[in-house]
Amino acid sequence: HKTQVESNRCPDAALLFLEDIIGEGGFGVVAKCRNTDTNKTVAIKINKSEAGILQQAVEEIAILKRLRCLNPDTCNIVRWDGFFFHKENICMTFELLDQSLYHYLQEQHTRGLTMGELKPILHQLATALAHLHSTETVHADLKPVNVMVVNRDQHPIQVKLIDFGLACPVSEVKQGACFGTVWYSAPEMLLGVPFKESFDMWSLGLIMAELILGCHLYPGKTVYDVLRFMVETQGQTPRWRFKSPEDMYYQYGFYASDTRDIKLKSLDEIEQYMEQDVELEKDRKMLVSLIKSMLNMDASKRIMAREVLQHPFFDPSIPESSSANAGEILAHTENHEGNTSPSISCRRQREFNRRILHPVTFCCGL
Numbered sequence: 512h513k514t515q516v517e518s519n520r521c522p523d524a525a526l527l528f529l530e531d532i533i534g535e536g537g538f539g540v541v542a543k544c545r546n547t548d549t550n551k552t553v554a555i556k557i558n559k560s561e562a563g564i565l566q567q568a569v570e571e572i573a574i575l576k577r578l579r580c581l582n583p584d585t586c587n588i589v590r591w592d593g594f595f596f597h598k599e600n601i602c603m604t605f606e607l608l609d610q611s612l613y614h615y616l617q618e619q620h621t622r623g624l625t626m627g628e629l630k631p632i633l634h635q636l637a638t639a640l641a642h643l644h645s646t647e648t649v650h651a652d653l654k655p656v657n658v659m660v661v662n663r664d665q666h667p668i669q670v671k672l673i674d675f676g677l678a679c680p681v682s683e684v685k686q687g688a689c690f691g692t693v694w695y696s697a698p699e700m701l702l703g704v705p706f707k708e709s710f711d712m713w714s715l716g717l718i719m720a721e722l723i724l725g726c727h728l729y730p731g732k733t734v735y736d737v738l739r740f741m742v743e744t745q746g747q748t749p750r751w752r753f754k755s756p757e758d759m760y761y762q763y764g765f766y767a768s769d770t771r772d773i774k775l776k777s778l779d780e781i782e783q784y785m786e787q788d789v790e791l792e793k794d795r796k797m798l799v800s801l802i803k804s805m806l807n808m809d810a811s812k813r814i815m816a817r818e819v820l821q822h823p824f825f826d827p828s829i830p831e832s833s834s835a836n837a838g839e840i841l842a843h844t845e846n847h848e849g850n851t852s853p854s855i856s857c858r859r860q861r862e863f864n865r866r867i868l869h870p871v872t873f874c875c876g877l
């Protein structure tokens with residue numbers, strides 16, 4: 512495997528003193544290490560030496576190299592300092608960050624975050640995605656555990672995107688490819704339709720909803736349940752009709768289950784979960800409008816990251832009347848053609864789609 516990648520920086524592993532294990536998963540561990548030479552602490556992702564994991568590490572390194580053109584600080588992306596081998600393990604060195612957004616949210620005394628925190632977080636994540644997408648790369652696994660807070664004591668907090676293990680160039684996305692985390696997956700991936708940068712925008716919309724609600728918006732145990740929650744909250748799309756839990760039970764003996772802490776009848780209800788100060792009303796409405804534009808079921812109509820950054824939500828000088836609806840703003844921009852939740856099993860995707868969608872409509876896709 513050593514021949515597959517060329518290690519460009521190979522520090523003497525003896526100089527690295529392991530202080531703590533700060534992350535763990537199927538891939539291996541993330542360790543906090545101190546370089547005894549420079550006395551600097553870093554995060555080292557130590558991948559297991561199994562064939563599949565090695566291959567994924569090689570692909571992650573290829574993506575990290577592709578992103579080298581981006582400034583990690585101004586682009587809100589974790590700084591990568593190269594990789595080296597320790598025995599048969601590929602080790603990647605990253606700047607050490609503080610804690611995930613998921614853990615940050617858990618630690619808050621309020622249910623969700625305040626507007627003073629939501630606004631900079633959305634701006635920074637949209638900045639990260641705008642730059643990532645400018646390199647024609649899709650992250651494909653955006654979720655609160657893959658967003659890190661740089662320093663929880665800093666105000667406003669600074670966040671950075673991590674984990675490019677599932678990221679891929681847009682040109683290499685294959686029809687029917689499905690992976691990642693079901694709760695944050697856009698409908699096009701769950702239905703096996705090709706996806707692109709707009710996929711990340713869906714996940715960003717869900718992250719923002721979660722930061723407001725203090726819980727997941729679509730935490731289904733199965734792909735069917737996740738899609739059902741979307742339809743119950745956002746309505747049926749005109750092109751396909753979703754089978755009801757009763758249809759599923761009578762036809763296949765499949766039990767749907769409800770695992771939601773909060774059930775919304777529409778995305779507009781998100782506003783009720785934000786701080787209710789009168790002076791924040793304009794911001795509340797604009798943020799909900801932005802979330803709705805990110806959670807557009809039709810990927811081709813979803814707002815893109817650079818458009819989020821241009822939205823009046825981030826410009827206090829724009830009068831209220833011109834910031835009513837992100838959808839209206841979109842109509843004047845170019846056409847966009849084109850931790851621990853369950854992961855997707857690809858093999859049964861086609862069969863699954865046949866089961867949950869009425870056949871005639873499934874052929875249409877989204």
Ligand SMILES: Nc1ncnc2c1ncn2[C@@H]1O[C@H](COP(=O)(O)OP(=O)(O)OP(=O)(O)O)[C@@H](O)[C@H]1O
Nearest residue numbers: 533534536538541554605606607608656673674676
């Ligand atoms: N630069 C970093 N600084 C501090 N902690 C980190 C850093 N990178 C990763 N971690 C921690 O390690 C965990 C796993 O890292 P990462 O997400 O890169 O691996 P992964 O293989 O994709 O894991 P998962 O299966 O959870 O997606 C993160 O959730 C985070 O808690």
